Amino acid sequence: MTIPIEYYLALSAFMFLVGVTGVLIRRNAIVVFMSIELMLNSANLTLVAFSSYLGNSVGQIFVFFVMTVAAAEAAVGLAIIIALFRNKLTLNIDEINILKW
Amino acid sequence: MSLEILLFIVFSLISVISAILMITRSNAVISALYLILNFAGLAGLYLLLNAQFIAVTQVIVYAGAIMVLFLFVIMLLKPEHEKKFLEAKPKLKIFAVAIAAIIFLQLIYLLFFSKPSESLSPEMTKSIDSGTIEAIGKQLYTNYLLPFEAAGFLLLAATVGALILAKKKIE
Amino acid sequence: MTQHIYLTILLPLLGFLVNGIFGPKIKNEKLIGIIGSGSIGLSFIISVISFFETLNLPVDKRQTIVTLFPWINVGNLNINFSYQVDQLSLVMALLVTGVGFIIHVYSIGYMHGDKAFWRFFSYLNLFIFAMMNLILADNFVLLFLGWEGVGLCSYLLIGFWYDRKFEKSTTADAGKKAFIVNRIGDFGFLVGMFLIFMTFGSLNFNDVFNRASIFNVSEGVFSLIAISLFIGATGKSAQIPLFVWLPDAMAGPTPVSALIHAATMVTAGVYMVARCSVLFASAPAVLIVVAVIGILTAIVAASIGLVQNDIKKVLAYSTISQLGYMFLGLGAGAFGAGIFHVMTHAFFKALLFLGAGSVIHAMHEEQDIQRYGGLKKFMPVTSKTFIIAALAISGIPPLSGFFSKDEILWYTYANGLWFLWVIGVITAMLTAFYMFRLYTLTFEGKSRFGSDKHPHESPKVMTIPLIILAVLSVIGGLIGIPEIFSGEHGNRFHNWLSPIFKQAERKMIIFGTHSHFEEIALMTISVVGAAAAIWFARHIYLNRPSIAENLSRKFRLTYNLLLNKYFVDEAYDYTIVNPIVKGSTSFLWKIADNKIIDGTVNGLAKVVAIISVYSRKLQTGLAQFYAIIMVLGITLALFWIILSR
Amino acid sequence: MLNSLQDLYHIIPLLIVSGGILVSIIVEMYSKDSEKILFALSILVFGAAGLFSLYSVNNVSILFNGMLATGGNVNVFSFIFNIGAFIVTLLSADYIRKYGTYYGEYYIILQSSVLGMMLMAGAKDLFIIFIGLELMSISFYVLAGLNRKRYNANEASLKYFLLGAFATGFIVYGIGLIYGTAQTTSIDILTVRFPQLTGNLLFLAGVLLFLVGFTFKIAAFPFHMWVPDVYQGSPTVVAGLFSTGGKAAAFSAILVTLAALFNGNVGSLFTPYLIFVSALSMIYGSIVAISQDDIKRMLAYSSISHAGYLAIGLAAGNSEGTAGIIFYLAAYSFMNLGAFGIVALIEGENETNLSIASYAGLAKRNPALAALLSIFMFSLSGIPPFAGFFGKYYVFFAAIKSGLTWLALIGILSSVISVYFYLRIVVLMYFKDQGEEVIPSKSAMGMVGVVLSAILVVLLGVFPGSIINLISSFL
Helix, strand or coil, X not given: CCCCHHHHHHHHHHXXXXXXXXXXXXXEHXXXXXXXXXXXXXXXXXXXXXXXXXXXXXXXXXXXXXXXHHHHHHHXXXXXXXXXXXXXXXXXXXXCCCCCX | CCHXXXXXXXXXXXXXXXXXXXXXCCCHHHHHHHHHHHHHHHHHHHHHCCCHHHHHHHHHHHHHHHHHHHHHHHHHHCCCCCCCCCCCCHHHHHHHHHHHHHXXXXXXXXXXXXXXXXXXXXXXXXXXXXXXXXXXXXXHHCCCHHHHHHHHHHXXXXXXXXXXXXXXXXX | CXXXXXXXXXXXXXXXXXXXXXXXXXXXXXXXXXXXXXXXXXXXXXXXXXXXXXXXXXXXXXXXXXXXXXXXXECCEEEEEEEEECHHHHHHHHHHHHHHHHHHHHHHHHXXXXXXXXXXXXXXXXXXXXXXXXXXXXXXXXXXXXXXXXXXXXXHHHCCCCCCEECCEEHHHHHHHHHHHHHHHHHHHHHHHXXXXXXXXXXXXXXXXXXXXXXXXXXXXXXXXXXXXXXXXXXXXXCCCCCCHHHHHCCCCHHHHHHHHHHCHHHHHHHHHHHCHHHHHCCHHHHXXXXXXXXXXXXXXXXXXXXXCEHHXXXXXXXXXXXXXXHHHHHCCCHHHHXXXXXXXXXXXXXXXXXXXXHHXXXXXXXXXXXXXXXXXXXXXXXXXXXXXXXXXXXXXXXXXXXXXXXXXXXXXXXXXXXXXXXXXXXXXXXXXXXXXXXXXXXXXXXXXXXXXXXXXXXXXXXXXXXXXXHHHHHXXXXXXXXXXXXXXXXXXXXXXXXXXXXXXXXXXXXXXXXXXXXXXXXXXXXXXXXXXXXXXHHHHHXXXXXXXXXXXXXHHHHHHHHHHHHHHHHXXXXXXXXXXXXXXXXXXXXXXXXXXXXXHXXXXXXXXXXXXXXXXXXXXCXXXXXXXXXXXXXXXXHHHHHHC | CCCCHHHHHHCHHHHHHHHHHHHHHHHHXXXXXXXXXXXXXXXXXXXXXXXXXXXXXXXXXXXXXXXXXXXXXXXXXXXXXXXXXXXXXXXXXXXXXXXXXXXXXXXXXXXXXXXXXXXXXXXXXXXXXXXXXXXXHHHHHHHHCCCCCCHHHHHHHHHXXXXXHXXXXXXXXXXXXXXXXXXXXXXXXXXXXXXXXXXXXXXXXXXXXXXXXHHHHHCCCCCXXXXXXXXXXXXXXXXXXXXXXXXXXXXXXXXXXXXXHXXXXXXXXXXXXXXXXXXXXXXXXXXXXXXXXXXXXXXXXXXXXHHHHHHHHHHHCCHHHHHHHHHHHHHHHHHHHHHHHHXXXXXCHHHCCCEHHHHCCHHHHCHHHHHHHHHHHHHHHCCCCCHHHHHHHHHHHHHHHCCCHHHHHHHXXXXXXXXXXXXXXXXXXXXXXXXXXXXXXXXXXXXXXXXHHHHHHHHHHHCHHHHHHHHHHCC
């Protein structure tokens, strides 16, 4: 472990912000959702890096739970997207704006 | 240059490039494939960090199961390709990218200002064991029993929810 | 009974609940009326018994605190649900339940046949409940509860006939106006409460007032507290600049105008200032403000009253003007005199409104005094009681209004505010003038209404309350006969109340000494002024039309003679009456009332509404836009973290 | 770990609810008439768990190796969640049939969300907070979009889901930073180490991101944008649950994590952030609510401004503030549920009659409903003697005590503004004649739920002292 932890953290921060950018600029609801998955994974990298450098496994256990949550979110989120698609025949979230003001 | 540094560079390049490609491809299927690649790169980084269990789960659960679900849904719905980056609402998009860049710079500043590596004690020997299935399993079924049980309920609720949202007959 | 004073509060609540819940089911008006007024009547009896019990106690033991249960306990803030029975709250309780009872009985007749008879009585009972909370509270929070409660009832009752048109808008709009204006006042009151809690660490009356006389607090803080509380009082008691809601409040049924918008609720501000007399006495600058606002309100409202043709509007402006007198008294440091005027005013103003109600009732909802006239022969009781009330409000001795008004004027003069005294006397003359203009146009002269109207005297259930109030208006002032007439007993009303204001008076500069001669001289001036105004009013509105019409045709010689007199009238008209009338209609009423003040209130509301319309557009409905706002927030927060270290 | 029967006794409320979920699934699998059975079961579960929480409020203990706290204010929160869900269940009985989601699964998801809330309130570790939060949120996403035939529900659930998951990303990242710098996820250890960590910018950034995530969940400015859309699109009773249970649970988690940190000498660390959030939420919510025509949207903006009032208590950062928040949450939950309950009763088939104009002349047609709605509106606008008034008073006093008088003044100003839109409803009901015929649906259970809320609102308003004393005794 000759690599300073800052490198891992910076890498994680970068990918996190790539994920954020994806959420902000993509129009396809599924891709937006995938960008959120990318954010979660980057956060996982932070947790694993800390866990490993601190020498305790708490961070990795937390990652385990984040994965569980991600799986659950994926199931529910994709179900919601499918339900919406059946009604509106679009995944473009710019067109999903009946509720406003 | 040690092997560790080389592998770090390789895996982080894979992750970063695939992440950027993922958010810039207009075809959702290709995006999903790049995301899988990104997860693979992350799994490599986890291995470098001695987190074997997480690395394996990453590949099996994340890249294997969750992303397949994504691909499945994408192919099922066949969404149209998105417009090019600057074709719709360019100002808002540029603004969004700029904000994301600012937050990145802020986080980098915070990182290198507070230098977390200085506060770490060099207990590297311990860390090799901390990522094994044995170590994690032991913790999970003793200290972290309650979150584990709660996660069970979480998955249960998600299953019921997904079923009711996608399958239930509605008059 | 003093220990069970809470019954006077519970009974009206009970009446409200019974009538409110079962009212629609009870089809019998009589039963609803008996429940409604009976609960108030019982409260009145309990108040009377408590009064005599307290009267028998030695002077320094006349304060009783009745604690029901602990209410709010946070940190060092301890507030109990407890009521304070003392000289001041007893006076107010007797007034509210007594006058309230009379008006409840009157309403049985007045509201007869209304489709929401039960709702009316339940609201009235709710009002008495809230008002009793206000005056019996032993702390600011409980007082505020009553304060909001009476506002709410007033709001509900103004809009009671919400389907009727009122001037250009609906009665519901009038109710809303009252509420919005009152909220501005409430804001001031709340701020005052917070300042009190911060300064004295308590909201209990006894604690706050004791600490106010002991603690070393700068005058600035006292001024801030007093001015905030006074803003609250101006809202509730319709003083400049928040008086605009009261004339509109006349959209409600007439008994409501009598009870809430004349006799009781609007005097809540006066009561509150009197209760907090220590705080006000510690801020002499604010006292001057109170006096000036009071007298300005008095004269502005009185001059507006000169030209109104709606019988209830005349009375409404008259109420505002009389409230101004009360604040003048408070501002002059004569807290007892202010409360005394609250009492006498309640008698004669309630009587005036009920009399007006009787007339309106008889004239099938006609309210324009130009279409009345000669009602004396149709409505003997109403007209006789009305003239008593008019004499009382004009300050003709020995009716009640004379004593209270003169006491206020005397203290104003004695306290060195002679200029305000002059305005006060002018106002008194204006008051006498418009009251008798009203009386003459309504009850005397020829009938000016169509043949489709058949005025008749109101039923007994309405006239008996009038008679009782008339008796009270006559004798009500006798308990406060000034020292110079009553000899060694002194002013009984004053002696009764003086322990309440002892702390305040200790803080104020002692009045300058003045001779009895001065007092009698001033009294004579104001009485003569009022009498002249009465004669003048009757002369113009009674004699002039008949002279002009009849005599001009029959006796040409006499006509010329009278014509000269008529020139005098004309001269008066051009020099005095017209400018005042014109000024009052064109500026005071139209511009000051409608444009400036209404405009400000409505304008503020409009600005908020416009901001609202624009800021709702921020909600674009686009999820990503929401995400961008979130991220923007995060960036700002991170900048804050980075820069704060 | 659980070591004795005594420990088991302490987690009975949790066991009741989680047992309820499992039994419900089995019932749903094998019963044809599962909707009715599950309704009764939910009533039983929530009632029992809520009442038992209150009964065992003194069983203070820490279980599962310092993961979970029971007793004290945890149980007070548990009471709020369960009784809130109890009322929601009553309101749902006939509503979900009208709305078209008459499934047994509805109740399973409802119970899951309550389990998540209870975990959040009892959490002593970031793990539990996270899992509890996600259990609640995922259940909420499902509840929002339960009827997939309705486009509004689709849109609401998608927006809620995407933005909620986005916020979750920040929470996870924040937890990562907290864990890395403090080397623990246990709240108690965090509290001990907090004084040394205040100089660590990365730690502060972690706490901040965590806080941002929860600011999203409590629906405070500037993370409030999802609220109006989601409330409007979701089933009305479910929106009621979002605005009460969801908000209360998020506040319980913030209190759990931050209250410990606040009580030290570094308590004022996050005060500027909280002041900012609180002041803007109050003003923004009250002002924008004025121009709303849809009653659910209006209640959503009102919910934003209430989040602001509650955040005053956080900014005050003293024990009075904490007690005030808990009391306020109880008061707010019941009055808002009552209001949403009446909206659900008035609502017609196919989400009609949701505009404010539908309330015109309600007092004539249905005096009971109008009177009840007036009570809730008065309470929401903070008019004494209802519960809402005291909630505001406690937090305002807490703010004054810690020197934030001007924030309390903004609060008063905002409540003065808010009176306008709450009383607009009352004015419409009492002083206007109806435009179109609007007949409230007949629902005995719904009425029971609304009346129960009204009773609780009045009780909390008349006897706030005993409850606030109970809460304060655990601080």
